[in-house]
Amino acid sequence: MRTRLAIKIHSTLEHFFPERRVFLKSDTDTRFIRLRPETQLLAFAGASVVLAWAIIATAILLMDTIGAGNFREQAKRDQTTYQARLNYLATQRDDRAAEALAAQERFNAALDQISVMQSQLLESETRRFELETGIEVVQAKLRRAIREREKASRELADLKEGMAPTGDAVLLSQQESGAPVDLLAEALARTAAERDQIIADAQDALDRAEEMTLEIALMKEDNNQIFRQLEEAMTISVEPLEKMFRNAGLPTDRILDQVRRGYTGQGGPMTPLSFSSSGSEPTEDMERANKILSRLDTLNLYRIAAEKAPFALPVKQSFRFTSGYGLRRDPKTGGRRMHKGVDFAAPLGTDLHATADGIVKKAGWQSGYGRLVIIQHDFGIETRYAHLSKIRVKQGQRVSRGDHIGDMGASGRVTGVHLHYEVRVGGKAVNPMIYIKAAQDVF
Secondary structure (H helix, E strand, O other), rough: OOHHHOOOOOOOOOOOOOOOOEEEEEOOOEEEEEHHHHHHHHHHHHHHHHHHHHHHHHHHHHHHHHHHHHHHHHHHHHHHHHHHHHHHHHHHHHHHHHHHHHHHHHHHHHHHHHHHHHHHHHHHHHHHHHHHHHHHHHHHHHHHHHHHHHHHHHHHHHHHHHHHOOOHHHHHHHHOOOOOOHHHHHHHHHHHHHHHHHHHHHHHHHHHHHHHHHHHHHHHHHHHHHHHHHHHHHHHHHHHHHHHHHHOOOOHHHHHHHHHOOOOOHHHOOOOOOOOOOOOOOOOHHHHHHHHHHHHHHHHHHHHHHHHHHOOOOOOOOOOOEEEEEEEEOOOOOEEEEEEEEEEEOOOEEEEEEEOOEEEEEEEEEOEEEEEEEOOOOOOOEEEEEEEEEOOOOOEHHHHHOEEEEEEEOOOOOOOOOEEEEEOOOEEEEEEHHHHHHOOOOO
């Protein structure tokens, strides 16, 4: 059976691959090589495999070349788009910087105006106290004059009663003794003169009291104007800071309480004002003044808190914004990965600055980050500055906003010189641009 099957297969192969002989002739001998159908089949199969492999490899190379060309074109288009976007962001950044500088100037002018108004308010209070004291003195003098006038009137009545018995008795008395009558006339004249003087003094005191009342009314109007200007200045100064913290997603009440606990000293110009020493209930002016002082205290707390939160840019020189926060194509592998910060590209050695007050938590090498500086701030906030060429601070060092903490470099896992900047709240990475954009109209 096998022999019959083998013969059949051989005959079939011989039909497609007939037996061939290849003669090899030399000068002295002639030989031939017999190519059986099976041998030809093996050779044909091997050649087919080689040809198929060549076709597949060529197709793969061609597709890879076409794909690489498309990828390069896409990369060029992406680069052009990014460049246009970066130019737009740079223009926006310059505009925001100019607006921030103008806002800072307005803020400083408002503070200066507040200081001047507060001085005027205190001077006005001093003058008002002096006027109140003067009115009390005039009123006391007026009461004394009235009492003296009443006393003189009673004395005059008594003298008249003493002279009243009879006209003959008076005539007799005048005849018997002229001196007492002269003394009596002189006393009456002096009493009348004193009475007239007292009446004149009383009228002068009333006129002076009316003048002081008018002056106090004008002073109250001036105080109201000062209060209104102070209240407007407080609103203009405090509301942008409140909005900045809200836009950054920070709880303003909790932050102010935390700052207040760290700054518990009292006294100085923040002590509530008192407009009278009589110990009476607080007046409307006192309440308004204390509200303004409370808002000024809130303003100071916000300014302290703003120094402790990363609202500033880490790069003050010219830079390119090369990568944002979120999912992106990995520059090394091409895959999709989460980018937990933002990238700023600038020349090698560009100064890098702390974006808020804090304590250096780490200053050294970390895999992937290269040379890394981590700063711990208040409110559970942490900032990271990666890929540095040189570190300028030490672990445990206290830094302030704007301090030079390192130089831009390309250490760690990078494709070029840049700064990788992160903001973490409670250990979780957040978009740093939230803080930077929140402060663009304030700083």
